[in-house]
Amino acid sequence: MKPRLQSKISLIAIALTLMVFSAMAISRSNFTRQREIPLKNIQFIDSGDSAETIALKASRVVPTDRQLKWQKRELAAFVHFGINTFTGKEHGDGMEDPAIFNPVDFDARQWVRVFKEAGLRLVILTAKHHDGFCLWPTSTTEHSVKRSPWRQGKGDVVREVAEACREEGLDFGFYLSPWDRHEKTYGTPEYNRFFQAQLRELLTNYGPIAEVWFDGYCGEGPGGRKQVYDWNSYYRLIRSLQPGAVIAIMGPDVRWVGNESGLARESEWSVIPLKASEEVLARLRASQASIEEVFQPEDLIGEDLGSRRVIAGAKALFWYPAEVDVSIRPGWFYHESQNSQVKTPEELFEIYLKSVGRNSVLLLNIPADRRGLISESDIRSLRGWRLLLDRSFNEGYIPKVEVRASSERPGYEARHLLAKQPEVAWSPNTRGKPVSVEIFLKTETVFDCLELGEDISSGQRIEEFTLEAWKEGKWMEIARGTTVGYKRLLTFRPVIAGRVRLTILQSRDLFYLNRLNLYKLAVQTGKPGS
Numbered sequence: 051m052k053p054r055l056q057s058k059i060s061l062i063a064i065a066l067t068l069m070v071f072s073a074m075a076i077s078r079s080n081f082t083r084q085r086e087i088p089l090k091n092i093q094f095i096d097s098g099d100s101a102e103t104i105a106l107k108a109s110r111v112v113p114t115d116r117q118l119k120w121q122k123r124e125l126a127a128f129v130h131f132g133i134n135t136f137t138g139k140e141h142g143d144g145m146e147d148p149a150i151f152n153p154v155d156f157d158a159r160q161w162v163r164v165f166k167e168a169g170l171r172l173v174i175l176t177a178k179h180h181d182g183f184c185l186w187p188t189s190t191t192e193h194s195v196k197r198s199p200w201r202q203g204k205g206d207v208v209r210e211v212a213e214a215c216r217e218e219g220l221d222f223g224f225y226l227s228p229w230d231r232h233e234k235t236y237g238t239p240e241y242n243r244f245f246q247a248q249l250r251e252l253l254t255n256y257g258p259i260a261e262v263w264f265d266g267y268c269g270e271g272p273g274g275r276k277q278v279y280d281w282n283s284y285y286r287l288i289r290s291l292q293p294g295a296v297i298a299i300m301g302p303d304v305r306w307v308g309n310e311s312g313l314a315r316e317s318e319w320s321v322i323p324l325k326a327s328e329e330v331l332a333r334l335r336a337s338q339a340s341i342e343e344v345f346q347p348e349d350l351i352g353e354d355l356g357s358r359r360v361i362a363g364a365k366a367l368f369w370y371p372a373e374v375d376v377s378i379r380p381g382w383f384y385h386e387s388q389n390s391q392v393k394t395p396e397e398l399f400e401i402y403l404k405s406v407g408r409n410s411v412l413l414l415n416i417p418a419d420r421r422g423l424i425s426e427s428d429i430r431s432l433r434g435w436r437l438l439l440d441r442s443f444n445e446g447y448i449p450k451v452e453v454r455a456s457s458e459r460p461g462y463e464a465r466h467l468l469a470k471q472p473e474v475a476w477s478p479n480t481r482g483k484p485v486s487v488e489i490f491l492k493t494e495t496v497f498d499c500l501e502l503g504e505d506i507s508s509g510q511r512i513e514e515f516t517l518e519a520w521k522e523g524k525w526m527e528i529a530r531g532t533t534v535g536y537k538r539l540l541t542f543r544p545v546i547a548g549r550v551r552l553t554i555l556q557s558r559d560l561f562y563l564n565r566l567n568l569y570k571l572a573v574q575t576g577k578p579g580s
């Protein structure tokens with residue numbers, strides 16, 4: 051070889067080596083940067099962020115402590131009770147005479163005992179509905195229990211329910227309708243001060259409040275006036291007086307699932323875009339404002355709120371989980387005529403699968419009747435429902451004897467999944483390709499439901515998975531899903547097998563799976579893959 055050619059070749063070799071090394075350095079620094087994205091309640095997207103970086107940022111959005119506590123309760127009771135209970139209406143017009151409110155056998159302890167027995171862990175009471183009648187002796191208006199014959203005008207429904215909850219170990223929260231058809235100041239700035247005063251009373255006089263529920267309904271008040279609600283002032287007040295309370299629906303902590311029929315989405319993301327102006331986002335990012343100072347509520351009813359396609363266009367991502375509110379009866383309030391239309395235990399079970407089983411919290415409305423009690427028909431359904439839940443998720447649990455994963459990280463081994471509710475999650479050590487875990491059952495058994503869960507204190511990361519059963523010498527797919535989140539239940543036609551395989555086909559980063567169980571349900575759900 052000629053010396054000149056030789057030196058040319060060595061120059062090219064040096065250049066190539068340098069290129070390879072710098073590419074390795076860049077990819078290593080990218081990797082380090084990605085690993086360094088801290089876990090946060092809000093992540094901001096930069097204009098140059100790739101789809102991969104956005105997915106990584108999404109994987110690092112986590113709930114606040116109050117959101118985590120709220121999610122772990124899974125089940126809550128909603129109680130619509132008030133003037134409508136006595137008029138038979140769903141929406142009062144604010145002209146009702148307080149004298150008609152007289153629940154002669156009122157017993158909050160009966161309510162709470164019934165709810166506790168059903169497994170509900172929080173009670174949300176309609177302290178004031180759209181008609182403006184207050185269930186507590188407020189100093190803000192005369193339109194309250196004070197002017198009713200009940201307990202000679204000395205009663206306080208809010209106090210009795212809050213105390214009964216405390217006695218039984220349930221949490222307490224309230225619904226306070228911003229729309230007020232009785233209050234004369236409605237539709238003027240004065241009304242915001244009136245509403246704040248009502249909030250202040252409820253937030254200071256009744257012990258710890260776990261949830262404040264703001265209805266989105268903004269109807270007309272006296273003279274056809276509409277109110278411009280000063281949401282941010284309400285949020286600030288709640289945070290200052292009850293920092294542990296989540297603000298739901300028209301608030302920044304918990305979103306409305308988008309329907310009142312007990313149905314969450316098949317793909318229910320708790321990480322979704324935070325919509326706000328550039329200026330607001332800049333202030334949030336610079337910690338010059340907090341979320342409660344700038345959050346503007348809106349109804350999110352679209353089918354896809356958080357897929358990669360949706361987050362690709364986001365400027366910021368935040369943790370905003372879904373709550374499913376649905377009534378045990380056709381109406382929200384008690385109507386005797388609907389006693390034969392109370393949802394059956396089977397219907398409630400189906401709702402459970404499609405709400406709690408789809409990464410949401412179920413807020414089940416059980417209205418008190420005119421006596422001030424939960425009626426017998428509703429109690430019967432709740433008891434039947436609890437029986438089905440216990441028979442399915444306790445007696446129907448299929449024991450596991452061995453677990454083998456294709457990939458696992460020290461400290462997050464798949465064997466933890468042998469427990470029904472592991473303390474430690476399984477997490478793989480390989481990114482970007484499918485990983486699977488094989489489960490060996492004690493014996494060949496019939497099952498028809500898969501339960502999965504992610505440790506959401508590390509975010510929601512799983513995007514696609516399949517479940518297969520080992521049948522006649524080969525793997526057969528029996529279920530397929532997208533999101534998991536806090537809890538995912540998938541039902542399918544009964545399968546007999548002794549060995550199954552869960553494959554996580556795609557995730558936004560290394561995931562933390564902390565629940566993998568199989569069950570034989572006490573109810574035939576009919577449809578596969580719900």
Ligand code: FUL
Nearest residue numbers: 140141265266267375382
């Ligand atoms: C709606 C209200 O108009 C209903 O009466 C009920 O309170 C429901 C939970 O929210 O917006």
